Amino acid sequence: MKKVYxxxxxxxxxxxxxxxxxxxxxxxxxxxxxxxxxFYQDESQCKMALMxxxxxxxxxxxxxxxxxxxxxDDAYCQDAWQGSTEFGGWQQNSSSTAxxxxxxxxxxLIVRANMFMINLQxxxxxxxxxxxxxxxxxxxxxxxxxxxxxxxxxxxxVPEEQTLENAYVARTAKSTVLEAVLTDLNExxxxxxxxxxxxxxxxxxxxxxxALKCRILLWNERWEEAAAxxxxxxxxxxxxxxxxxxxxxxxxxxxxxxxxxxIQYIKNLQPQPYPTTATSFTEWATPNxxxxxxxxxxxxxxxxxxxxxxxxxxxxxxxxxDPRLAASVVLPGSQYGSIIFIPANDQVPCGTRPRKxxxxxxxxxxxxxxxxxxxxxADILLMRAEALIESNNLTDEVYTLINTVRQRVGMPTxxxxxxxxxxxxxxxxxxRHERRVELFLEGxxxxxxxxxxxxxxxxxxYGYNRTKLSDPSSPATWQFEKVTVATRKFDPAKGWLWPxxxxxxxxxxxxxxxxxx
Numbered sequence: 001m002k003k004v005y006x007x008x009x010x011x012x013x014x015x016x017x018x019x020x021x022x023x024x025x026x027x028x029x030x031x032x033x034x035x036x037x038x039f040y041q042d043e044s045q046c047k048m049a050l051m052x053x054x055x056x057x058x059x060x061x062x063x064x065x066x067x068x069x070x071x072x073d074d075a076y077c078q079d080a081w082q083g084s085t086e087f088g089g090w091q092q093n094s095s096s097t098a099x100x101x102x103x104x105x106x107x108x109l110i111v112r113a114n115m116f117m118i119n120l121q122x123x124x125x126x127x128x129x130x131x132x133x134x135x136x137x138x139x140x141x142x143x144x145x146x147x148x149x150x151x152x153x154x155x156x157x158v159p160e161e162q163t164l165e166n167a168y169v170a171r172t173a174k175s176t177v178l179e180a181v182l183t184d185l186n187e188x189x190x191x192x193x194x195x196x197x198x199x200x201x202x203x204x205x206x207x208x209x210x211a212l213k214c215r216i217l218l219w220n221e222r223w224e225e226a227a228a229x230x231x232x233x234x235x236x237x238x239x240x241x242x243x244x245x246x247x248x249x250x251x252x253x254x255x256x257x258x259x260x261x262x263i264q265y266i267k268n269l270q271p272q273p274y275p276t277t278a279t280s281f282t283e284w285a286t287p288n289x290x291x292x293x294x295x296x297x298x299x300x301x302x303x304x305x306x307x308x309x310x311x312x313x314x315x316x317x318x319x320x321x322d323p324r325l326a327a328s329v330v331l332p333g334s335q336y337g338s339i340i341f342i343p344a345n346d347q348v349p350c351g352t353r354p355r356k357x358x359x360x361x362x363x364x365x366x367x368x369x370x371x372x373x374x375x376x377x378a379d380i381l382l383m384r385a386e387a388l389i390e391s392n393n394l395t396d397e398v399y400t401l402i403n404t405v406r407q408r409v410g411m412p413t414x415x416x417x418x419x420x421x422x423x424x425x426x427x428x429x430x431x432r433h434e435r436r437v438e439l440f441l442e443g444x445x446x447x448x449x450x451x452x453x454x455x456x457x458x459x460x461x462y463g464y465n466r467t468k469l470s471d472p473s474s475p476a477t478w479q480f481e482k483v484t485v486a487t488r489k490f491d492p493a494k495g496w497l498w499p500x501x502x503x504x505x506x507x508x509x510x511x512x513x514x515x516x517x
Contacts (some may be wrong), residue, residue, distance in 0.1 A: 020267045050133050052141055053116050054203070056109040057196040057263050058273055062098040063105050065372055065443030066277070066287065066357070072446040074293040074436070076461040076486060077286055078349055090458065090491045094502035094517045102151060103501050106144040107158065113141035114160040132207040135191030139204040139212070142184035146216045149174045149181070151498040153514060171500075179222055185213040197447060201255050202294075202371075207236050208261035211375040217384050220452050223391035230384035233260070238375040241408045246327035248290050249356050249371045260375040267369040276368035278359035288350035289329050291462040291482050295455050297325040297437050300410070302417035317480055323409045328356045332469050332478065337361060344470035349485045350463030354440045373442065382435050398427060402434055450496045458490035461491050491516065 039045050059065070062083045063430075070077040070084045076086035083098035085091075092099060110249070117137045120130060132170040148155040153284060157180060162461070189209040190320070196203055214229035233239065242248050242258040265272050279288040295305055300320045303310035316332050330336050330353040332343050337360045343351035359368045385401035399420075403413040414422070414430060422430075434447060449457045468479040494516030505511045 011104075012027065015352060018199045021160070031328070043125045046120060046123050046125055046130075046133060049116055049119070050136060050169050053109070053112045054138060056105070056112050057140070057143070059105065060101050061274065061275065062101045066354075066441055067098065068446040069441050071288070072449055073457050073459060073461075074288055074290055074445045075354070076350055076463075078288070078486070079284075079286055085486075086098065088461075089486065089488050090494070092494075092499060094499040094505070094513065096499065097152075099498045100503060102498075103148070103504065104340075106148045109144040110141050110158060111162070113137045113144070113426055114500050131191050132193070135188040135203045135209075138184040138188040139192070139209050142181045142216075143186070143212060145177055145181045145184075149177050149317040150216075150219060150450070152364040152500060156511070159314055168508045168510050171512060174206075178216065181216055182213065185209050187217075189213070193237060202262065202264040204261065205238075206373060207233055207238055208238075210259045211380055214380065215375070216384055218387055219447065221390070221451075223387045227384050227387035227393075230380050230387065232430075233377075234384070235381050238455055239380070241377055241404065243408075245324055245409050246355075247372070248376070249370065253357070254371050258373075258377045259373055260377060260380070262371040262373045262375075264371050267367050267370040270369075271366065271371075272368045272370070274366060276366055277357045277370060278362045278368035279365040281354055281358040283362055283365055285347035285349070287352055287354050288348045288461075288463065288485070289352040289463060290350055290485075293436070293440065294325065294329060294331075294352065294460075296433065297322040298411070298433075302412040315478075315480055322411055322437060324364045324437050324440075327353075327409075328354065330355045330358070330360075332464070332480075333475050340472055342470065342472050343464055343466040346466070350461065351466045351469060352464070354441050378408075379440055379444070381405055382431065382438065386428075386435075389424060389431055392424055394422075394424060394427060402431060405438055453496060455490045456494075458488055460484050460488055461486040 040049065061067075063181075066075075067077075067084060069075040071088045076088065080086065083092075083096055085099050086093075086096055094293065115135060117315065120133055120137070123130060145155070145157075153174050155174075155177060156169045157172045157177060158169060159166045168192055172216050188204070192206040192209055194206055195201075196205070196410050209488075210229055210233045214226050214233065215294050217226035217229055239260060240257045242256045244253070247253045248258055265412075266269075275284070294317075297319070298304055299310045299312055300322065301310065305312040305314075305317075313319065318326065318333075325331070326334065332341060334341050336353075341353070346353070357370055359370055362368055366513050381401045381404055388398050388401075399414050403415075404503065406413065418426065418430060432448070432452070436445060439445065462482050463485040465479070465481040465483045468481055471477055494514075497514040499517040500511055505513060
């Protein structure tokens, strides 16, 4: 779909919002001179309009997927202007930029999808093509609502066609919105193809709809249904694990066999919005990887570093570690483009940076086109494993699912290290560890924390004492000393929900606020 973005015009974005009579609190799409009565006249125009809906997936700084990891125990960002310290420190309030931007982004996607579907109905195009485009729009609308209920709980379901009379609506119960999401995904999936070719690669597929269904079911503890949805994805026979873990996140390997759905970018035409990961991950001190995350990776023998028989040396800490650690993190003393990474010479307070998505070799920092992977096959395997564990269906399949992910990088099986016939809680902890090290910096850890309601995961941020990692000519003299970089404390008054944006509450007196705000 990268080349398809060539056809996105500002005028098309105006078409998507033209049927709405107001510039309302949920969408501020600019209105241009084109009209639905003169557009949507052929398949090409309808496709252009659909690409305008897809373009609403692209984030702004505070809604980048990696911002969520900065709010978890895996990573940290000290830059207040992005809202990262505010949410990461559990200091968020109803005026917080990150909450407002996410709310606005999701409703922009929803409103565009609604307007597209209304205008598409009368379009004089092939009914089969129309049905597929309608299915894509339903997938995108479900994507927006699924995100909203995850962070905000109860949210308004906006009318498909907004007028002055119906624009301001109250919040709908999360359970009701969830059913609307599932309805959209169930209706969308049969109408979507298994795959695309050429310039259409990147559009929503049947696998994407089923995978999103699996994710939102899992996040809402509907275990048996989530397990069934994951199995539907697996049974499609379309996806598999990509052989090279580090290579999954390189531009050269985009749209590989593991990718189920991603947000597409293209150099020189539609790169990542500013600041790109090439800018914020390599030039700025934006991303910090916590030592807590680094210590979570096991040794290659499958044992945690806390096990006295693991062979771990705290002053030579990266020897014989899970290969995903070096593939995901720029470790002290490792190759970093043309230089060796020396923490004392870098500005990141924790002393480590992400390698995943960093696009380190790209010298044109603002022209980064690495796609954001939203759903991939390894996550499907782990989600099915979790759903089976939580439903107490502790069969051999649970072991096989987790082992398949582990063995991609050569890590030993559960049976070889932890044993067989394990109780539910033991398998639960194994699964949660596997999610953490497999999916680091993919926007899932913070949401996992919200879903598991594990307050112990909200704790201080740990980094390295960089002054003791300073002499590049003598790394043998380095001392790996863990220090506290920032303080975090869970606020039980706010709980796990984000605030409803104050601006929207002021504009719409039908809205109510979440507790603690």
